[in-house]
Amino acid sequence: MSGLDWPALMQAGLRGLGLRPAEFWALTPAELRLMLGERQGAAAALGRSRLDELLAAYPDGTSAMGKGERDE
Secondary structure, three states, X not given: OOOOXXXXXXXXXXXXXXXXXXXXXXXXXXXXXXXXXXXXXXXXXXXXXXXXXXXXXXXXOOOOOOOOOOOO
């Protein structure tokens, strides 16, 4: 399974954006996301609440590094 919801993407591209099938299939997933208004980049990817979740799940000092290695 590809992990992409093709029926929803096709509906968004063909109905929502008015693309022809050939235009839709010529796009990369990144281009389609951009056309649908999804933002990408560091600012959109990680907010403070998600950072706090990651810090709680992976606190400093408990990494799987071997002895003598430093976390820098």
